[in-house]
Amino acid sequence: MKLYDGGRAPNPRRVRVFLAEKGIAVPLEPVDLGALAQKSQAFSAINPLQRVPALVLDDGTVLTESIAICRYFEALHPEPPLFGRGALEAAVIEMWNRRLELHLLFPISHVFRNSHPAMAKMEIPQVPAWAEANRPRIEEFVGIFDRELANRPFAAGDHYSVADITGMIAIDFMKPAKLAVPEACKNVRRWHAAVSARPSAGA
Numbered sequence: 001m002k003l004y005d006g007g008r009a010p011n012p013r014r015v016r017v018f019l020a021e022k023g024i025a026v027p028l029e030p031v032d033l034g035a036l037a038q039k040s041q042a043f044s045a046i047n048p049l050q051r052v053p054a055l056v057l058d059d060g061t062v063l064t065e066s067i068a069i070c071r072y073f074e075a076l077h078p079e080p081p082l083f084g085r086g087a088l089e090a091a092v093i094e095m096w097n098r099r100l101e102l103h104l105l106f107p108i109s110h111v112f113r114n115s116h117p118a119m120a121k122m123e124i125p126q127v128p129a130w131a132e133a134n135r136p137r138i139e140e141f142v143g144i145f146d147r148e149l150a151n152r153p154f155a156a157g158d159h160y161s162v163a164d165i166t167g168m169i170a171i172d173f174m175k176p177a178k179l180a181v182p183e184a185c186k187n188v189r190r191w192h193a194a195v196s197a198r199p200s201a202g203a
């Protein structure tokens with residue numbers, strides 16, 4: 001088994017943090033995104049979408065999509081449960097993970113990819129207006145998330161879950177995108193500090 005990794009990029013980090021929470025060690029194969037190694041012939045043969053992470057199993061099966069990879073490891077190593085226990089908890093975690101992906105991580109990624117000069121070689125064409133269109137959406141969602149976190153310690157309830165991983169990495173990704181959590185969003189700041197203090201956050 002080999003995990004094709006992308007260093008500081010957010011999606012590969014989601015999988016590394018998930019593995020660290022589970023205490024699972026998987027051999028990593030770095031893919032140098034700065035050098036556009038994801039677009040090489042060799043890596044395109046592994047993932048024609050030219051994106052990381054990608055997990056190659058011993059029988060040659062290739063899994064891509066961060067959450068699909070995390071679900072694979074969750075099924076093999078159910079403890080600690082990061083996708084929830086029972087129908088309701090699992091659904092609430094799924095809901096918050098999707099919300100944090102669709103309304104936070106992806107819009108931040110759109111801002112970064114469409115406004116940062118270093119991304120011009122990856123995001124073709126860069127559309128600065130799309131970066132601008134996403135800025136207010138991010139601020140609106142962070143406000144909604146802040147109100148939710150007034151009543152619970154973690155993104156989806158009383159327990160740390162994959163939704164916290166997606167959320168933490170999204171907030172961390174605000175820095176290179178030159179975005180910030182508003183001062184007034186004290187609950188998001190408190191939650192982010194708490195999840196970032198976990199040893200897995202350094203993965």
Ligand SMILES: N[C@@H](CCC(=O)N[C@@H](CS)C(=O)NCC(=O)O)C(=O)O
Binds near residue numbers: 011038
């Ligand atoms: N939906 C995919 C997204 C994967 C993705 O976009 N990965 C980025 C790094 S965070 C990438 O490989 N980018 C390379 C490129 O855009 O050329 C997932 O969840 O894993």
